[in-house]
Amino acid sequence: MVIAICLWNRSFPGAERPDRVYRMKPRQPVSCRTAMLAAATCAVAALSCAPAAAEALLVIEADTGKVLHADHATTPWYPASITKIMTAYVALRAVKEGRMTLESLLKVSANAAAMPPTKMGFPPGTTVTLENALKMLMVKSANDIAVVVAEGVGGSVEGFSDLMNSNARRIGMTQSSFVNPHGLPADQQITSARDMAMLARTVLREFPEYNYFWSLPGIRLGKRIYRNHNNLMGRYEGTDGMKTGFICASGFNVVATATRNGKRLIAVVLGSPSPAVRAVKAAQLFERGFAVRPLSWLTPGLGQVDALQPTNIDPPNLRDTMCGKGRRRPPSEEAENDPLSDVAADSPYAVFLSTLRGSGNAAAGSLLTDVRLGEPVRVYTGPPNAPSEVAPAEAKTKGKSKVAKAKKSGESKATAKANTDQPNVAGSPTLAHSSASTQVTTDAARAPEAKKKAAKKAAPKDAKKDAAKDTQATANATGKAKPAAKKSEPPAKQ
Numbered sequence: 014m015v016i017a018i019c020l021w022n023r024s025f026p027g028a029e030r031p032d033r034v035y036r037m038k039p040r041q042p043v044s045c046r047t048a049m050l051a052a053a054t055c056a057v058a059a060l061s062c063a064p065a066a067a068e069a070l071l072v073i074e075a076d077t078g079k080v081l082h083a084d085h086a087t088t089p090w091y092p093a094s095i096t097k098i099m100t101a102y103v104a105l106r107a108v109k110e111g112r113m114t115l116e117s118l119l120k121v122s123a124n125a126a127a128m129p130p131t132k133m134g135f136p137p138g139t140t141v142t143l144e145n146a147l148k149m150l151m152v153k154s155a156n157d158i159a160v161v162v163a164e165g166v167g168g169s170v171e172g173f174s175d176l177m178n179s180n181a182r183r184i185g186m187t188q189s190s191f192v193n194p195h196g197l198p199a200d201q202q203i204t205s206a207r208d209m210a211m212l213a214r215t216v217l218r219e220f221p222e223y224n225y226f227w228s229l230p231g232i233r234l235g236k237r238i239y240r241n242h243n244n245l246m247g248r249y250e251g252t253d254g255m256k257t258g259f260i261c262a263s264g265f266n267v268v269a270t271a272t273r274n275g276k277r278l279i280a281v282v283l284g285s286p287s288p289a290v291r292a293v294k295a296a297q298l299f300e301r302g303f304a305v306r307p308l309s310w311l312t313p314g315l316g317q318v319d320a321l322q323p324t325n326i327d328p329p330n331l332r333d334t335m336c337g338k339g340r341r342r343p344p345s346e347e348a349e350n351d352p353l354s355d356v357a358a359d360s361p362y363a364v365f366l367s368t369l370r371g372s373g374n375a376a377a378g379s380l381l382t383d384v385r386l387g388e389p390v391r392v393y394t395g396p397p398n399a400p401s402e403v404a405p406a407e408a409k410t411k412g413k414s415k416v417a418k419a420k421k422s423g424e425s426k427a428t429a430k431a432n433t434d435q436p437n438v439a440g441s442p443t444l445a446h447s448s449a450s451t452q453v454t455t456d457a458a459r460a461p462e463a464k465k466k467a468a469k470k471a472a473p474k475d476a477k478k479d480a481a482k483d484t485q486a487t488a489n490a491t492g493k494a495k496p497a498a499k500k501s502e503p504p505a506k507q
Contacts, residue, residue, distance in 0.1 A: 068264075069283040071206040072298035073318045075214055075270065076277065080315035081302045085206070087321050089188055089328040090283045092204040094131075094154045094258030095266050096196030098212055100162055101147055103176050105220050107166050108143070115144035118396060119165035121157065128156040128195065133234075134405035135394065145392045151256060152232045153239045159195035170194065181208070184215050188323050198260050203328055206281040207321045209268050213255055213279045214318070217270070227254030227270070231389035237404035238389050244292035245269050247387075249299065257288075261336035262328075265291040271299045278302040284331060 071086040073079060107113045121139040133155045149158045167173025170193060177191040186208035192201045231240040245252040251271040258266040264284035271278055280298040285291035393400035
């Protein structure tokens, strides 16, 4: 405010004098949507303008490569997991050239299994098809699967890195250097918003038949479901790809695509402080690109993406900012699933989230709040003719409950011992986790036992009654027999 007053006084001398009154001419009313978007954009820009190159932003037209907005687009940056777009591209090139197929089996090596999270966690020796590996790579962002793909396609991580760099040079990514297929921290792993936009444009142009890899809502392995980390998916109208990434040195990155009315845009955001802010920044870029500007021909164009001049500086390291002691909680790539509600209610980002609406239906609600993701896609390990759908996470969960199982084992052993003394009842179900001799006691199985016990309890009483009846019957029979004998005596005498 002070700066605005100073600028006013310097532009209009004497404006500070109270004896002069300046009247503003009436202007055309501004729509509510435009005013709120302008306010939110100014507020967000005010938050992000502290250090130089705090974020790199770029949006281009996918078909033409025309730059619609660029901010630090040629500043070198650590790519993090958006590296995996290049990993998938090199693998698909191998398929296109006939060196591999999507059904080719790849084996998990000890090197791949030793990768840090995020990972699928398959043990060494596990096999997975290239197609399933790419799905896990793009949705789960699994570092171990990135190594599996690299070793399967390039023979080794080093050999695959050479393929990545040769393809980068062919595309024109003059600021990019790759030393691994996953994007984990490495000083030589560098790219820029310009280069990543060029890579995304090349992928879309060369492999339109594989667009589904970039827009998977999630994957399902057995009972385990993994959702896509891209917060724009299902939240911003028209979003149809691509990949997110995070390491402490880079901040939260995203390469995203969106299509409206036949117009496809590519947005790149590097260095955001959180997944939610990253989504807001990307949505802002898309809004800017899709907006209709009748007088745009009056402003000078920014040219083509490949014509942007590289900046010869070192990439900024955001480790202290992203993972320093001042953070409320340490971020991680798993944090990419953080809900957008993590944004403070009084933040300008929250204002943007609550006011920005899609161009198609203003009554549809806030743009980045209602998740409309589709069903997760099934993945598996092993060959297609003998798939296995056991998720490593399920095995780990079972391992954590060993104590609970140990407690239950005593009860199960006692039950099994008791049941071995009893004959197996035909038709009674057996427990899936126990031996065949251990059976579930049902009401039908209890019925004969209950009758036997009741019969044993009732036996003494019935025996006494029967004994009394027998005694009485014997006494009656004896009494009747004596008179009969007396009557027969006279004939004997005769």
